Amino acid sequence: MTNCPDWATALCNGFSQIFLQRHPLCGVLCLLAIVISAPTLVGGALLGAIAGLLTAQRRGYAKTERQAGLYSYNGVLLGLLLSHQLPWSAMLPLLIIASSGLSSMLVHQWLKRATHPQSLLIYTAPFVGLGWMLLSLNPVPAQAEHVHAISGLTLAAGLFKGIGQVMLLQHPVAGLLIVLGLWLSRWRAAVWALIGSLAGLLFSFYQHDASAALSGLAGYNPALAALALSQQRRGVWLPLSGIAVTLLLTPVFKALGVPPLTAPFVLGCWLIVSGIRLFRPQPVADDKQSRLRIER
Numbered sequence: 001m002t003n004c005p006d007w008a009t010a011l012c013n014g015f016s017q018i019f020l021q022r023h024p025l026c027g028v029l030c031l032l033a034i035v036i037s038a039p040t041l042v043g044g045a046l047l048g049a050i051a052g053l054l055t056a057q058r059r060g061y062a063k064t065e066r067q068a069g070l071y072s073y074n075g076v077l078l079g080l081l082l083s084h085q086l087p088w089s090a091m092l093p094l095l096i097i098a099s100s101g102l103s104s105m106l107v108h109q110w111l112k113r114a115t116h117p118q119s120l121l122i123y124t125a126p127f128v129g130l131g132w133m134l135l136s137l138n139p140v141p142a143q144a145e146h147v148h149a150i151s152g153l154t155l156a157a158g159l160f161k162g163i164g165q166v167m168l169l170q171h172p173v174a175g176l177l178i179v180l181g182l183w184l185s186r187w188r189a190a191v192w193a194l195i196g197s198l199a200g201l202l203f204s205f206y207q208h209d210a211s212a213a214l215s216g217l218a219g220y221n222p223a224l225a226a227l228a229l230s231q232q233r234r235g236v237w238l239p240l241s242g243i244a245v246t247l248l249l250t251p252v253f254k255a256l257g258v259p260p261l262t263a264p265f266v267l268g269c270w271l272i273v274s275g276i277r278l279f280r281p282q283p284v285a286d287d288k289q290s291r292l293r294i295e296r
Contacts, residue, residue: 010067010068012027014052014071015028015031017069019182019193020189021185022069025181025184025185026181033175033177041080045167047093047096048075048096048100049076049100051079051096051097051101052072052103053071054101055101056071056108065111074106075104077127078131080168081134082099082134085135106126106129123269124262131261155201159175159201160173160176160179160197161174161214162220163223166178192223192230196224197216197219197220197222199222220265228242228265245272246264249267
């Protein structure tokens with residue numbers, strides 16, 4: 001990827017940053033997952049990524065942050081969400097462009113204020129907040145639950161669907177491609193993503209919710225939490241704690257009638273990290289790359 005133009009590298013990193021990686025090839029495989037499993041969402045995802053990147057460029061944000069994909073990944077998720085949930089209309093591209101550009105500005109404002117090395121990371125908070133606002137304008141009717149036959153094949157499919165559902169992709173091949181991208185970026189990231197998805201699947205079976213387990217809807221938030229907290233280098237207990245907290249938070253959003261999106265992941269990570277600082281404050285090296293959650 002070293003011969004790619006800067007804008008291509010930035011866009012690819014934007015896709016990989018959804019999974020907290022800075023790896024262009026991982027981003028290419030994430031994009032390929034969309035192309036193969038949900039081609040109708042490709043336009044929205046690319047439009048969101050480009051809108052976020054161009055907003056950052058026009059407003060003069062730091063090139064290193066743009067190249068890392070930090071101003072694109074929320075736009076990708078917003079483009080996917082809006083393309084998935086809203087019917088096509090002339091307003092849809094405008095909504096994607098506006099919300100993705102706004103998410104880029106929100107990320108920049110957060111990074112400006114998160115100057116302390118132990119500041120909370122923004123993760124996908126702009127996607128969650130803007131996604132809730134946009135979906136409230138056009139509520140999505142509840143879909144009927146499908147009865148899945150439980151077998152080894154459906155269990156394996158549910159495990160990979162839990163990875164793909166981060167990007168609203170419901171095909172196990174999408175999850176497999178993303179896991180491959182994570183492995184190329186950092187093999188531990190792939191392992192932790194699968195552990196998080198597996199935890200969500202098992203927890204849903206414990207709650208007698210086979211539909212959420214086998215569709216992957218129970219796995220994507222704990223998978224993200226495991227990915228995020230496994231980068232803290234504090235041993236296995238931190239990502240495992242993040243998985244547990246995220247699993248406990250998800251039913252709360254469902255009970256409130258609010259689409260969870262990635263809110264349990266964001267809130268769970270914030271609670272875990274805040275708890276560490278409160279009870280075991282430790283100095284951390286002032287590494288700007290780490291603060292921006294760019295892969296070391």
